[in-house]
Amino acid sequence: MNGLKKERQGFYKQVHYLRILILSMSFLNILNAENLSYMSSSYQIGTVFMRPLNTNKLLQGASILQGYEVNPKNDWAYSRYYFFIDYGNVLFNNDSTLQANMFTYGVGGDFMVAYAKNPINRWAFFFGLQLAANTWILNNKVKDLVVNTWDSLKDFNFHNTYFRAIGKFGVQFRTIVLYHKVDVEIGMKIFLTPERRSLFERSFLFFVSHSWHF
Structure with missing residues (x-):
């Protein structure tokens, strides 16, 4: 026994x-792992020039992104490619319910330079270019969006869509959570092409994002 x-x-x-x-x-x-798919979400804040008011207003919004990171040699320099959609919202003034909604959607690519290769404490710089369409939609803000959703949607007033080339740069921190790579990024976007015929035009924004690799 x-x-x-x-x-x-x-x-x-x-x-x-x-x-x-x-x-x-x-x-x-x-x-x-060398080549990784990832999803990202971010909070964005910037300014928009409102031509009807001849002034700059604060615009806040969010972004979602689906991409693929390419690093075949697991090197310090590599690239990533993605498609994305941004949303931003700005009120005309505090006394008005009229608001502008911005949708920017397209593709982009970044060049990454990692200067710390520790798997659980890695830092990298990135810069890249986004090519996108930018659409503005006007509507009146409602206090109870759940009850008045249909009326709010019927109130949408679509304006022209414009092409935008957007420069992007920032810094990335990467670690590992539950056997997955997780990124936190802080950066800036600069809009390189103008929207001269648009009622609204963005010039730059700052963002904070979170990415999950799989």
């Missing part, structure tokens, strides 16, 4: 060590 008990204990130890080995290999595979 004692011999059988010792054999069982030895077997359980081997199973335990095997589990540790499998988890370690999975962790190392994640660290050595």
Whole structure:
């Protein structure tokens, strides 16, 4: 009986060590992953020039992004490509319910330069270019959007769509959470092409984003 008990204990130890080995290999595979798909969401804030009022207003919004990071040699310099959609909102003034909604949608690419390769504490600079369409929609803000959703949607007034080339740069921090790479980025976008015939025009914005790799 004692011999059988010792054999069982030895077997359980081997199973335990095997589990540790499998988890370690999975962790190392994640660290050595070269090409990664990722999703990102961000908060954005900037200014918009409102030609009807001849003044600048604060615009706030959000962005979602789906992309692919390409680093075949797991090198310090690599690239990423993605498609995205931004949303921004600005009120004409505090006494009015009239608001402008901005939608920017397109594709982009960034060049990444990593200067710290620690897998759980990695930093990188990035800069890139986005090519997008920019559409402005006017409507009146409602206090109860759930009740008045249909009336609010019927009130949408679409304006012309304009092409925008957008420069993008910033800094990225990367770590590992639950065996997935997670990024936090802070950066800036500069709008390179003008919207001379538009009632509204953005020139720059700042953003804070979170990315999840899979």
